[in-house]
Amino acid sequence: MTALGDVLHLLFTANLWQATLAAAVLLLLPALGGVISERSGVVNIAMEGMMLTGAFFGVVADLAWHNVWLATGVAILAGGLMGTIHAVVSIQFRADQIVSGIAINIFAGGLTVFLVNRIYGLQDVGHVGQSELLPYINIPVLDQIPFFGKVLFQQNVVVYAALVLLVLTHVVLFRTRLGLRIRAVGEHPQAADTAGINVFMLRYGAVITSGLLSGLAGAFLAIGVSNTFVPGMTDGRGYIALAAMIFGKWTPFGAFIACLIFGLGEAIYANNSIIHISPYLLSMLPYLITLIVLAGLVGRSTPPAADGLPYVPGSE
């Protein structure tokens, strides 16, 4: 019973929820990218590789120029570049989007290690100085609110940015003409095309945006949460983001809730010495939960109708 009491106590500490939100944001950014891409009809399982590429180039740029903002920009662009490759291959060349996604992930894993070796030789990548990391910012006044001040207003700058992007994605997707068009392209591209919507351009935009968002997540991981690049450091987060996207039924806020659940698990593990469960078994949970969701035990999760289908103008 004491263990249970300790866990309950843990659940009422601000530290835990502060860590939960940060961990969730790391998943939220690529998940939002996934939502945008798949809403436009392009399956995206490449967030892992896009994020890894962002993490790597963020660290390289930060070490070279000692400017975290410039480095973050580079990371975002690097993710966007991977998104562009996925877009060109799967939209322009109508390649199988899953194969393209797998290829992006393999490409990112191989290229980053290859480049570490080319740039830094056999040495470590090196560490980014404390002053050159993405800063934690306390929002004046609000950060003094008991409990919630610490959870919501004493966070990394990327966390604030991600929450803004979350709302923005929701508003754009469901409250604007652009969002309606993106969704139309993902549900019925032929009809959208007939209505004068540029299917290719919207899909390009959506897939590249997913890369930009994943690149930002990579920057947060490598030069925010951590201070160096380690091969494979994304450690499946791009895939957990994919799971969150499905869990959240392809909606931004649904995905956010899933990210919070997965983030809470990560935070409980990082913040406690009470529960004596193998961390490896705990790490399995997001994937098992997603399988259960997919099994329909928590309601159906249905992708956009044209998700995964290359658009061929003039086809039925």
Added chain:
Amino acid sequence: MPVGSVILAFVLGAVIVAVTGGNPFAAYSGLLCGGTGLGCQGGENPALQISTTIVYVIPLITTGVAVALPFRAGLFNIGAEGQMIAGMMACTAIGVRFSSLPAPVLLPMVLVGGMAAGALWAGVAGVLKATVGAHEVVTTIMLNYVAQWLLRYLIIGGPLQVAPGTSKSLPIGAGARLATILPADNSLIIFGLPASVYRVHTGLLLALAAAALFAFLLWRTSLGYEIRAVGQSQRAARYAGVSVARTIIVTMLIAGAFSGFAGAIQIAGVDHNLSDVYFTDTTGFDAIAVALLGLGSAVGIVLAAILFGALHAGGAVMQADAGISGSLVFVLQALILFSIAANFVGQIRRLIPGLGRPAALPPELPPAAPLMTEAADPPPEPA
């Protein structure tokens, strides 16, 4: 077309090496030496290199089959990795638990146990696909990670850990091991080295048998007909009286058994225990490239497995001799995948007039796209 894709990938790879200040010729000569034993300049033993390549090829054939079979049914199994690890875990658990049993009993036990575990792993995805329409790509990704974390748990702090502080299991019993092809004899010298250093093992024969079984199953049995019918059109297959749901589940079970077999063979033939080597293993993902490049035929899969096996074996030599990171191999693999999937070669041919006939349609693989249309709604069964 596949050959063109590979050549294009190598050209792009050479550009990447050259742009980053490396010597592509040195890199590729290292790959060639490590993969085939040809043109070695660092004193490598060609026979040993070939043996190493074959050791890589063995699981690639079997997992390649595990990806290619569901492909024919319009299913994209990207869970060969998880299924293979499931097979490894089962093989090790049985081989350690019953280590005193004699080979005629124990060897079949570990191999069948591995197949069963792989089939179970893939079966989850098959059942979810057939009953609630959950997309197999997503479920197999999740199952890959479940297998990876379970492996870590088992050998770090879990029941198979050999001792605290280690990340490996006890070795499986002698009766659970596959023999090497050459006798494990230090006094016998073959190609200038003791016979015991050549790790090439009898799993090679099992892998080739798996490829042959795949071809037989697909083209000579009614199940194979049903698999192909479902892959062509679920609706048409249903009208022809094929139970789509049953075919999906059976296909995934068989595919998982192939992957699990690959894992069991790997433990029984090479490692003899679980270790952290497999935390970063990519065999099951390489298998996707093997299946795509091999155009889904048994012979093609074996040839593609030889290519990727040679690349992986060559990576180490390239790194040692040419100072180019072995991860270039993954870059090449990704480029090959892009090239096949996007049919770059066909597009290039189309752009250049007078270069013979226009490129044919993409390879005869069932395109994965149509299967996604029917992914949303689960196949209803006629009452």
